[in-house]
Amino acid sequence: MLRTLPSFLQKSCIDLIRPRPTRGRPTVSSPHPDEALLRLLDDGHARAVATGPAQVSLWTAVRVAADGGKRFRPALVVAAHDTLGGGRPEAAAEVAAAVELLHTAFVIHDDVIDGDDVRRGRLNVSGTYSAQAIADGAAADDAAGLGRAAGILAGDLALAAAIRAVATCGAPPDVVHRLLDLFDDALHTTACGELADVRxxxxxGTADLQDSLRMEEQKTSIYSFALPLQLGAVLADADATTTARLGDAGRLLGAAFQLLDDLLGVFGDPALTGKSTTGDLxxxxxxxxxxxxxxTPEWAxxxxxxxxxxxxxxxxxARRLLTACGSRxxxxxxxxxxxxxxxxxxxTLDVADGLLPVVDACVPVSAPGDEVAA
Known part of the structure; x- marks a missing residue:
């Protein structure tokens, strides 16, 4: 039960980036990826300024969307690199920041797809543009259309910036090529999962349990956990077996994370999670x-x-019925x-000491009673 889950689900996201044990090589601790992310956002702002005020507003919306969150995806990139004794700390920080921008792009686009105007307890990109249009006198439908357009374009900008950051991270060309392959695979897989979710x-009633689990693995597990762990491994020149097994572990961690997020989507406290508890329903x-x-019989x-x-x-x-039928x-x-x-x-890979503290800190936290906190 959630109230008795292991420590994976019972810690807040603190102290994410710190020196970790390595397997036989000296620790080369990576810079904090937030510093690299700020540089990427500043670079985007400079390009927006050169384009015009409207573009500055759009990039500012991207910047706001990138603010907050637990930052566990970049933390996993750095933790994998450092734990495996990697010697490319600057590149690791840059790629970690790219993963966070990738997440920002997906979040912005996901809200457009779901028709949501709020994220993390505040107006998201679409909601901000829609609200401003209404304040300027636009009709509700027209304002919503502008909000959707802004969300699509802002997500595109974040996605392009993320890929550019990987391509220019400073790693050797063959390593960069492998990093981009992982990014490309994650993009295709996530798009497939997102479309399946809508379909x-x-x-x-047409999707069985395996269909649902496969959709969630494609939509979330790959880019949120498998991708960061494997990016860190590639940057550390890990062997193919280690990289592949980290991908396996990432898919499992991502599945657990998404399943918990599903519970948050019904049983969570919006004041703590920043997400609706009725949207999924x-x-x-x-x-x-x-x-x-x-x-179950309760479905009627x-x-x-x-x-x-x-x-x-x-x-x-609805919560009572989901609990009574055994689904929770x-x-x-x-x-x-x-x-x-x-x-x-x-x-088995002998990386638990370096990676589990980050996972413990980053998987959402369970809370007593019927509410779950993120």
Whole structure:
């Protein structure tokens, strides 16, 4: 159960970048990736200034979108590089910052796809542009259209900046080529998962549990965990087996992370998570939580709370039904199983001491009762 999950899920994201044990080589601690990210954002701002005031506004929206969050993806890049005894700290910091910009791009685009105007408790790119248009006298539909356009374009800018940062990270050309291959694979996989997510929502009940789990692995696990770990390994000149096994561990960690995020999407506290607790139900997201519930007797009652906006009282009842039918416990057990399997892989690779502290600090935190904090 969430209240008894291991330490993976019971720590805040603190002290992420620090020297870590390496396997037989001196530690070369990488610079903090936030410094590299600020440089990338400053570079983008300079290009925007050269283009004009409207572009400055759009890039400022990207900058705001990149602010906040737990930064665990760049932390994993640096931790993998340092733990494996890598000797390219500057390049590791640059690539780590690129991964955070990649995440920013996906977040901006995801909100456009889901029709959400709020992220981390504040207006996102689309919401900001839409609200400003309404304040300027635009009709609601026209304002929403402007918001969507701004979100698409801002996400594109963040994505282009991320790829450019990898290409210019300063690593040898053959290493850069391998890094770009990993980025390209992650982009294709994430796009596939995102599209499957929307497609499954169009036809509730057609996706089985394996379809749902595969969609979540493609949408989140690869770019959030497998990609950062493998990027760090490549920068550290790790062998192919180690790099591949880190990808396996990353997929498991990402699956656990996304499954917990699914619980946050229903049982979380928006004041703590910054995300809606009715959005997944409203958009009929075919998460493992809902797919499992759809095969239980309680679904006859629960289905009435899916596909529409809910009042606070209705959300309480939907939560009760998801708990009573065993779907919440089912997802919690899957989280624990995947975390245990990932830990075993990292221990076999003899990198657990260097990587697990970062994972412990970065996977969302569980809270007592029916609410889950991020």
């Amino acid at each position: 499954h929502a169009l036809h509730p 409203r958009t009929r997201k075919q998460t493992p939580l809902l797919v499992h519930a759809s095969a 009652d629960l289905s009435g709370y899916v596909g529409r906006d809910l009042t606070s009282e209705e959300l309480v009842e 416990a089912f997802v919690e057990e899957m989280i624990e199983a995947r975390l245990a399997e990932a830990r075993a892989i990292l221990e």
